[in-house]
Amino acid sequence: MRQWKNGMQWITAALIAVPCFTFLHFLYPYHLYLKEQLILFLATPDYFLSYFGKPAWLALYAGDFFTQFFYFRGGGPTVITITLLVLWWLSIQTLKQFRVAGRWAVVASPVLVIPEFLMLCGLHYKLGSTFSLILALTAFLIYSRLRPGDSRLRTFVLLLLLIPFLYWIAGSGVFFFLLCVIIFTLVQKKPRIQHLIFPLCLALLIPLAAKPVYLLPAGKLYLYPRSQHTTLTIDLVWEKVLSMDSESFWGHWDYVLDLADKYQLKNPVATYFTNLALSQTGMMPDRLMDYYQPATKGLFLPVSAESTPMTILFSNEVFFRLGDMNMAQHSAMLGMIFSPDGRSSRLVRRLADIHIINGEYEAADKYLRMLEQTLFHKRQSSIRREQIRTGSIPERVNIPAFDSIRSGDDCIASLNILLESNPGNKAALDYLLCYHLLNKDIPSFMEVYERWIPKDGSRVPDIYSQAILIYLTQHKVPAQAVRSYGIPDNILVDFMDYTRLFQENNAQSGPLRERFGKSYWFYYHFAVMVNHENS
């Protein structure tokens, strides 16, 4: 019998561990990378002490410590799998205390583990919340082992000590502990419910009493460290978007385009990274229309009261890659402020880079020293210090050389400043031209085109050729002048075909979609501009 039970335990453990690890490792790794990027764990005494400012310090400190290991491929899945196995084992021990027979305890034990796994799949659910549960179950097992039910005084004293202590180290886990204590008491032969009135009141009052110390609203005090935004869903679409984000952050542009081709997502954030990859590989003017384009929302992510913390986090990427370091710094700083803990290893790295490129070494030094106090970002700091020492900072060529002002959401002004400072900044030029194209603003496109692109006989990219033809047609420019733009013959032929089909079908999109669905002409005629003022 015992052998059978042990075997069942091993099988259940395997049924939890193998799918959990496999899923997280192969299907969900980018969520876990981002979770690591959203914390900054420093190995310093003051950082440790900073956890005492809010409830659940031990659960959160331990959770953040282990979240660091998500940095490595396989690190996140391993940590989460082990954590869930510990939770599972504690669940079995707890169920046994409730007089649930061994085999049924093993069968019922995943009830706690499965929702915890689903919640951990969400970006805003911290590993510390699971540690809070683990601490609660551990406290309950200690409590039950001491068998306090035999003595009213012992129960009273034990709970008087355990409940505040547990709230201090595990936050809302104390309520789970209390639930276990209630069930434990009820299943006793002579349940003494009256013993529980005091601890119940104590547990309910402690968060309120702690309000002036922790300065949190009542709702948060009862939930901490759990978030009100916890979900029980696995978001595989968002995982795809995050894969494009992470690969962009690491500069794997070709791979980002492979992912864009594979996923074909109709999501502004996915388009944002696709466009960034197109611009970094020089393919933007040829392949812009190969992907879903939600007007200019796929070029810049708005930072406003309506933005989510994630889009604010991503918003600095485009400015950083184009060379607008002031706007990149602004966005990165906002991203940091709105990240769950107000500090993020990814954004500290980005801020260090921005200040190095700007030549502001004292500010960069502050961030590099922080990275040096982490376990796994030290190397990045060394690389950047070497960069400072050698003075090899190629990105500096793109930063603005003269001052001008603009509002925070004036992307056109930003791009113009970059071009005025460095006319060779092709990425900025493509962004500006495509910005006008996606806005269907052909006159502005032509103005920029005429100013910055010389008619030197070099190949005109497909999308630009198509836009130029729209302009020339609208202005009834003679054929001789059309030739001066150097538009490839195949585009001219396509344009005539498109125009003919467009007229023959009374401006219906259907007959044009198959052949011209990825042309700028099709976008120009049929894309519907929605909520344009926010783009």
Place this chain on the structure above:
Amino acid sequence: MKKIIQIVAIGCLSVSMACCIKVKDPQITGELPPVFPDYCGVTVPVNIAPLNFGFADFEGNMYVSIQSNKGGTLTATGRKSVRFNPERWKNLLKENSGDSLLVTVSARAKNEQWVQYKPFTIYVSSIPVNEYLAYRLIAPGYEVYSKMGIYQRDLTSFREEAILENTLIPSNCMNCHSFSRNDPGKMSLHIRGPLGGTIMKDGDSVQIFNTKTDSTLGNCVYPYWHPGGRYITYSVNTTLQIFHAIQNERVEVVDLASDIVVLDTRTNRLLSCDLLKTNDFETFPSFSPDGKTLYFSSSAFKSIPQEYKEVRYNLCAIAFDPDSGTFGDKVDTLVNAAAIGKSISYGRPSPDGKYIMFTLSDYGNFSIWHKEANLWLLNLEDGSLKELTDVNSPDVESYHSWSSEGFWFVFSSRRLDGLYTRLFLAGISRDGTVSKPFLLPQKDPFACYDASFFSYNVPEFLTGPVKWDVRKMYRALNKPERKTLEYIGDQNLIQ
């Protein structure tokens, strides 16, 4: 068990070795030690917390000895920095009030010889500073609502506690904390956001005001209490945030329109006059210590954003009668900064009324992001101007305020890294002589300043800690009721 004993033994040995660090055959150098924070030659108040310091990017041992002329010695050892015993420090400063201390720093990098640096002095002023300092900690993120708080720091120790954090009131921004003559009992604090309102604390009473009226441009900001405690002057501004392109400059917050008002807390009226609500820009008001003059910055109207670099504020004054709540019939220009191509912000009179300290920058009023912004002093007795070169740096010096005795002042500066504002304290004698400023002491200055993502903002001295019932304030803030104000815009003129 054996292992535990071994670990404990090693720990004890390390501690005892640290206590017994002795400087052997040091190489004497004529250079001052490169300590952070730079406390060489500073003047400090007799009641200040220990000036713990260390060496940046250093690994090894440090030995610091502080000797007094009266024979007392205080020593401390450490690896990267040293921490002085707070009780012994306190006694040493008390015993040497009005005298100098000689600090000798010796250091030995790993596997190298001890180096003994040239000793430096710390002068202990017998004038104590106000015991508390209130400030806002906020990420330098340009006017956004996220994590921030107003804190108070006991300057005689390292104790810092929150007066209010916006974790308690999420999605709300806190700014403009202000106290009547450094009195922690009389405080006003503005909350922006869904729970918006101006908290007015007078003793145990807490009231929440809506300071926006139909006749004013917006909510009341930049508060300054009248010495009598009855009035608070504010500016009301319509602002625009704009960003620079190059790395040396960052952001401007410019006024599209701005006026000055005075809140009468007794009648809940907002008072103003034609001279304070012109088409020009008026901002940063403050009262003289006798309460009979209202100082403010004023600039000619300019089109924004086209002429943002042409906005230059002068320091002006207008008479104020606290009995009737009326204003004078003329505005005096005390400093015509625009004439020399400069702009004045934060004019703050000294408690004795002899000086006005202000920030001078090239243009505009957002001096907190102007690297050229420096502190200056106007002597109201003889009208002379003086740049406070002893406290200024190549980076930003901006917001400042006075301790109630009028000797110490605090100011914010970005001199450490060009990005985060930190607080510096300095003393100023009656004749305007200024001592070398010192960075607000911390238990571990490296950990505190290096690991923080927050700027210290709007420092204000307090004679004691702010005590309030957070629950009471929270309840009041969560109720929809706000006291409204009646606007009286023609309070001219004192005859």
